[in-house]
Amino acid sequence: MNLLYPTTYAFCITFFLIFSRGTMSSSFGSEITNPSSGFAFDLYQHVIKGKEQQNVVLSPLSIYTALGLAYMGAGGRTKEEMASVLRISTNATESKESFRRLLCKYKASSMLSIANKVYVQSGKNLQPSFVEASEKVFSSEADVINFSQSDVAAKTINSWVESKTNNKIQNLIDPSNLDSNTMMVLVNAIYFKGFWKNQFRKELTKKADFWTSETESVKVDMMSNNKAHYPYGVFEDLDAAAVELPFRDEDLAMLIILPNSKTGLPSLEAKLRSMDLFKLRQRMHSEEVIVSMPKFKIEFSIELNDVLSEMGMSSMFSDNADFSGLLNSAEPLKVSKVIHKAFIDVNEEGAEAAAATGIGIMAVSAVFPPPRTNIFKVDRPCIYAVKSQSEIHFIGRVTYF
Template structure:
């Protein structure tokens, strides 16, 4: 049997009690580079007709919290996928620098929480890392009272995401074998530096194929200066819409073809976002894009295993640095839930991740019309951190 660990970032990890069984070198402190695009590639498999929103930053942070208690092969796999050093001091400093950047933000809030089974004690080294690096508090909870435990965790997530992420953890995910739940919640609300004028919003066609379209509320703004670029290698154009007061922006990459998103997405994994943005220049652009609101949830066990973290789900998992007791732990469930709302005033987004561990378009002259499927990323323009990303592929017919 194994123990379950849960993280709600609207990403959570559930650790369960498991059966006892017998370096990565280069450090990348920016989770928005390889990890974010690798994650996106795995998530979109089989979701060709589905709108997607993820928070790589939320998932990265929750996994980082779990990593603080990992050892052996589990630690090596997680370090490789997360692109961090296996050296404890270096990895802690990487996450400390990452999270410190947003502590004073008026638009973005990041919260972490550790729930531990009543009667169990955390390793002092894990407590120190969770408090000093992740600013995470630990609460004791009785997971065998699954309804009460789930309500407690979900209430915390709702309070940290302005009620945008609800019912993250189902009571069925928790039982007497659940030992820990690690939760991360992210909430963002920002206003465009150049807001779209509501009087210019009108019904327009959004093309889901070469011959099929649906009417959407298409926003437009007056001509303004934005970072903009046309990329022949991507067969696409990109524009960066800044938010007011902070170094945060939404990057939109629009394929030239109405059906070009799958081809673009195939290239994203090897795309260097920093170099791409260096090729963009300030130009006067009229931007038209649809208003959209997305809720998205996914269990990430298979995705993370495919990315190279299979050990943490097996009976060979090593999370010996989490609890003082000698019980073997493995991750039984990883769930991510995200929300985004984009309108004339700006954008609002939230995400949560939980980890549970149990007993064993053709662009013409400075006008960008997003009237067919496109990729987007909400990012930090200074560090390149990808906070949210996803794609818009379809709207419901009226």
């Protein structure tokens, strides 16, 4: 993990490849505060399976939005499955309004930008109902492209992605993933850059131990700040503590959940499966805290076909998929690949993050303790999330350097 980057940021890309039904390229619990947040932690739990020692960053908001765009053209069982996993209504008016409200929150944001794009095969026409939803709800333009000219098509899509992620995500799509069977590519890009409300003082950053096991540690650049008031909580039921570090100017913040044990992250993640992070946040209260945490940079990419199938959206990848609401033509369509790439860089000044998602379709009341100064030192694997009061934009874990 490179610790030398001078700024902090995050970004992501999610894309879908949509093909006609032919031979695919092989290269590629509890009550929740709102639908996208319920989806977010469910997604996280599925992504981390089998990745016990791996650093992770992903943007549930990017993936949720890209899936929502594809949902606007779904029908039958495919629509029902997607609605269930996304926790939205199958009623077209209600689902459109749900996504419209979600995306409208960030149109004027100075920290977080969200962009969507539809690429459609030359000679094919989109269904008018899908065009209306993509434009009015997702603010997405549609461009005609010849996927048979795979080099040119990939360059066009990748250039758009780079322009929306401050050049943090490059060469998202390889030309080999595009051919004459490709009917559409749906892309979502998110870019975030925020400065801490209470910045870490660079002169306080020192080498310190980060424990990767009970007996092994590595030296990291550990940031520290002067004591300040932060939302803070100690949770006996989780055997963990949490602090929330706000960003300047908007209601966005980074929530960090730290197990008490050096090797307690797997147990913590298991306990969080049935817990809403926003209800956990309600159990936190303002206390004086001195925070120490490492600078970190994480890049992560994943093909989401298996994850989304496990979550309950298997039919959209099958020959029984129903995306009859996408194209104004008779050929049946299915999703071939869902790819997600994300990046986050955290340092003394703040956090910068970006992500992109692409879809290809082939055929409690707080109890306030007496005043005290708490020490919150992130010197072992933990979970983090960049969030607002109602959405999780980025979520991940730091396990090693």
